Amino acid sequence: MSVPASSTSLLVRVPTVNDLVSEPTETVSLSAATAQNTTPVAGTGSILDNDGSPSLSVSSPTVAEDGNFAQFTVSLSNPSATATTVSRRLAAGATNPATGGGVDFGSGTATNLQVSTDSGTTWTNATSATIAAGTTSVLVRTPVTNDTIDELNETFTLTATTTAGTTSNASAVGTATITDNDPTPSLALTGPATINEGAGTATYTVTLSAASGQTVTVAYGTTGGTATSGVDFTATSGTLTFAPGATVATFSVPITNDTTFEGSESYSVSLSTPTNATIGTGTTTILDNGTGGGGSTTIRRPFLSPARPWPKTATSRNSPSASPIRVLPPPRSAWPWRPVRPIRPPAAAWTSARARRPICRSRPIVGRPGPMPPPQPLRLARPACWFARQSPMTRSMS
Secondary structure: OOOOOOOOOOOOOOOOOOOOOEOOOEEEEEEEOOOOOOOOEEEEEEEOOOOOOOOEEEOOOEEEOOOOEEEEEEEEOOOEOOOEEEEEEEEEOOOOEOOOOOOOEOOOOHHHOEEEOOOOOOOEEOOEEEEOOOOOEEEEEEEEOOOOOEOOOEEEEEEEEEEEOOOOOOEEEEEEEEEOOOOOOEEEEEOOOEEEHHHOEEEEEEEEOOOEOOOEEEEEEEEEOOOOEOOOEOOOEEEEEEOOOOOEEEEEEEEOOOOOEOOOEEEEEEEEEEEOOEOOEEEEEEEOOOOOOOOOEEEEOOOOEOOEOOOOOEEEEOOOEOOOOOOOOOOHHHOOEEEOOOEOOOHHHHHOOHHHOOEOOEEEOOOOOOOOOOOOOOOOOOOOOOOEEEOOOOEEEO
16 A cells, blocks of 8 residues: 555545454554565554443243253353353242252252253253353253152252353353143041941041142032931031142041931941042941830730630830831741630530530640640630730730
8 A cells, every 4th residue: 555645644444344243442454564674563552342342141941840850051141252161050949839859840960950062962961061162151060850759840050150250140041940840639538337336436537649849738528329318327518638749638427326227228428529649439327226226016915715716915115116017927837836626516515515615726836846735714704715826916816
């Protein structure tokens, strides 16, 4: 280049590049010499950076509980001319906090935090991460635990703090969310299928199919079936609460031990309005314990006479019964004695006084022990004979 005649200077310019790299003020020099002045002279220009210091950030990933790792990206808003090193720290989140140390996340060992600088191809156990000059990010991961506890989605945080290099903010925080993959536990209701009314109390157990990380509540109550509330059992209701991790709770239903002989009766126990669980039902049958003496029955033997050859019997019980009782006589073949028709004496025998009395006899039924009762003849207008015919239920004449 030449300096025009009569001129003492000329302008020289060099284009600059407006990059995105955060960097300090840079310089550029220009030197010049002439044929007469072979020693060059130099000038220095400064390039002022207009990008400012990069800001530090940490991503907030969402990971399934069975996803093995929660992966964060630690980033700079723009590249830096120098390497940036950050320390990292894990902590429970503010909402539904997860537990570290391998319970929900982390490991408590050297694998607690791992770093990758090649987009996840290789991972290195490290307590710090370095973003190389000219790059903008590094990957950091920590393991998550696939438990069997039904729970809300949980959170934890990763805090990155600049320890070398320059960032506009000293630290950044990312929040990871672990989505639960466990099914809602079911509530199983167990208790006595039958119970003797003399037991006094029926106890029921409600069991969760699996421990829950949430508080589980369920309402319970009784419903009368053939058993009557207030008569056969006491109506019972309430709410059971399972603290996180608890799986068993119980409640009881009072049973009335009455004196009425009755058949088996039943009532139902049900669960309703659960929170964080599903429900089931159960039924219990109350067996009568015979405290009414089994309902013993007394049948009075009636007085018999020719005027009452077919008497009525009187029946009574020592306790009430909840159902009708039918009293049936045994078959005639089961009676201990039976009468026979009178034996008419020969005609010549009617002349004697004794012959005017009918001759009667009875015979026992084979297989029935006991003495034969004597005949009880009654005088009638014509020869005939009345006998007591006995049975366990009635006594009649024929």
